[in-house]
Amino acid sequence: MAAQSNLAWRHKKAAFFKNFCIGVTGFAVLILCLLIYQVSVLGLPWLDAQFLSSFPSRFPEKAGIKSALMGTLWLVSMTAAIAIPIGVLAAVYLEEYAKPTRLTEFININIANLAGVPSIVYGILGLAIFVRFFQLERSVLSGAMTMSLLILPVIIIASKESIRAVPGSLRQAAFAVGATRWQVIRAHVLPSALPGILTGVILAISRAIGETAPLIMIGALTYVAFVPEGPMDEFTALPIQIFNWTSRPQQEFHELASAGIVVLLLVLLMMNAVAVYIRYRGTRIK
Amino acid sequence: MRSVLNWSSKMNKYLAALLCVFALYGCSESVEQPPVGEGSELSGKVRLDGSSTVFPISEAVAEEFNAVAPRVRVTVGVSGTGGGFKKFVAGEIDINDASRIIKGSEQEKAAANGVEFIELPVAFDGLSLVVNLQNDWVDQLSIAELNAIWNPDSTVKTWADVRQGWPDEEIKLYGPGTDSGTFDYFTKVINGKEQASRADFTASEDDNVLVQGIAGDKYSLGYFGFAYYIENQDKLKVVPVDGGDGAVKPTLATINDGSYKPLSRPIFIYVNPASLDDPAVAAFVDFYLEQAAALSEEVGYVALPADVYQSGRQRVAERTTGTAYGEGASVSPLTGNDG
Structure with missing residues (x-):
């Protein structure tokens, strides 16, 4: 009898927990929807070809985000080109080659800690090293290298986790038929680990695209009426332009900021969609 | 062999991504505007x-x-x-x-x-002092009253503490954050020392936050740059300030001719x-x-x-260098407006 009522009580608890989880998820989604709704209502009327193809202006109806959008695309492409190879290869070394010495352990702990360092600190580092010491000035290259430092720990950690998850038997089977270590990594470990690596890359790039603090620190600019033509050119980026518009007194600029946020979200969504597609392809081929 | 092919197709994708970077480089070059107008030969x-x-x-x-x-x-x-x-x-x-x-x-x-x-x-x-639209008792504020409200040892808690007859309601203060040049200037003029201010006010580096706060709070008082008042005239009421020669409201004219002082x-x-x-x-x-x-x-x-x-x-x-307004002024000031 006691066992019976105990069972009912346990089922009740289980049902309660399930509903609680649904509620929490729903709440998070609701807040997100509210944000997107508000931003869309304010921003969409301003979002047109003119907005995308104009430079910033003191007249809201003439203002656009061309320089900020192109600056962000430049920044993110270069950051990805720098951070992904370094991050993935570092993870391969740490997982596949490095002996488990104290030094390796020390490096691993440090990488994990670096992932939690506030982004402004990377900005200060970028200012001192890239902008001042290497004399790269306030260029897209300085920005991309600073952003790369910021997202490297995330990429390395995600890549390491996903390389570690590749079954050891896979490696041993390849070794058994005479494959070299390089062949094993190239043909088996990396392709199997690709989905996990890409998840890390998506998270890292999404972080880079929305970051403002390190960019302001290294001196990314607010008013730029030209598109960067090379890695050494000065630049601005979407979050900076959005921040500037929200701090203006005129209501129209606040609406422009909303339109900028919509564009930022779309860019983010497109980049993630590409990564998700590659990941999907990767898992299907296996 | 199959997986090697896979790998090389992935390499291609990576190369394609790199190419995108260079494509950006290429397309940005083509948007260079043709030179027009006077001074266009300058670069x-x-x-x-x-x-x-x-x-x-x-x-x-x-x-x-x-x-x-x-x-x-x-x-x-x-x-x-x-x-x-x-x-x-x-x-x-x-x-x-x-x-x-x-x-x-x-x-x-x-x-x-x-x-x-x-x-x-x-x-x-012109730094503007603003109150809520429903505030019907404040007609003007003197520098002494502002000092009484904002000084670091202020005992002002309610509007009645500022002047007899004003409502016995708590005064809610709004102002720019301590990193702002506006805060430096206001504290220097009103309290005699930069950065000297009572600390229990709602501070924000974003003036729009101040506008919203004051517009939604009947017993509020705040200050910020003239531009933010002008843009929000329909939501806020500006307070004329008496700098010694009678109360003056900040307007384009009074700031320009120097009669709105000392807060311009x-x-x-x-x-x-x-x-x-x-x-x-x-x-x-x-x-x-x-x-x-x-x-x-x-x-x-x-x-x-x-x-x-x-x-x-x-x-x-x-090429006259040096400061006319600052410490160790080596050049005479440009205008008599601010002494």
Whole structure:
């Protein structure tokens, strides 16, 4: 009898927990929807070809985000080109080659800690090293290298986790038929680990695209009426332009900021969609 | 073998991504505008940084300058007055936007680096005291009353503490954050010392937050730049300030002729005279002084009297360095407006 009522009580608890989880998820989604709704209502009327193809202006109806959008695309492409190879290869070394010495352990702990360092600190580092010491000035290259430092720990950690998850038997089977270590990594470990690596890359790039603090620190600019033509050119980026518009007194600029946020979200969504597609392809081929 | 092929197709994708980067490079080159108008043969870089208060004026000037000299790349950053001066004294920028005069310590650093500066006032900003629209009791405030409210040891808790007969309701204070040049100026004028202020007020670096707070709170009082009041006239009520010669309301006219005092302040650009050897920078500074009066009013500031811009041009022509407003002023002030 006691066992019976105990069972009912346990089922009740289980049902309660399930509903609680649904509620929490729903709440998070609701807040997100509210944000997107508000931003869309304010921003969409301003979002047109003119907005995308104009430079910033003191007249809201003439203002656009061309320089900020192109600056962000430049920044993110270069950051990805720098951070992904370094991050993935570092993870391969740490997982596949490095002996488990104290030094390796020390490096691993440090990488994990670096992932939690506030982004402004990377900005200060970028200012001192890239902008001042290497004399790269306030260029897209300085920005991309600073952003790369910021997202490297995330990429390395995600890549390491996903390389570690590749079954050891896979490696041993390849070794058994005479494959070299390089062949094993190239043909088996990396392709199997690709989905996990890409998840890390998506998270890292999404972080880079929305970051403002390190960019302001290294001196990314607010008013730029030209598109960067090379890695050494000065630049601005979407979050900076959005921040500037929200701090203006005129209501129209606040609406422009909303339109900028919509564009930022779309860019983010497109980049993630590409990564998700590659990941999907990767898992299907296996 | 199959997986090797896979791998190489992935390599191709990576290469394709890299190519995208270069494609961006290519397509951005093709948008270069054809030269038009006067001064279009000029090319070069003009680098501005500094105060967010001055930014709207510099942005407007840069925008208009781009129309007459499209090949000159003007960039404006917003690092704050102090942040801008750090770059200016290191010779990293040509012009610093400043919402306050250069400090003695900044002058010393400039001298140590061999950097000189030409100080050019470009507009007036009138700090405005504002209250809620439903506030029907405040007709004016004197400097003494403002000091009583805002001084660091203030005992004012309610409106009745400020003046007899006003409501016995808690006074809710709003003001700019402590990193702001506006806060520095207000505290210096009202409390006699920069940064000296009571601390129990709602502070925000974003003036729009202050506007919202005051507009939604009947018993509030706050201050910020004139531009934010002008844009929100329908939501807020401005308080005339008695600086000794009767209460004056901040308007374009009273700020311009100096009768709204002591809360109107000049804002500046600081130009590195070494940069003026670059014709692009020289043309930009000249254009700035020519357009500042009209453009500053367009973005919510108040123009200076015309002769101030004239003497500014003269200082540029003669490369007169040093400060007329700041510590150790070596040059006589440009106008009698603020003594």
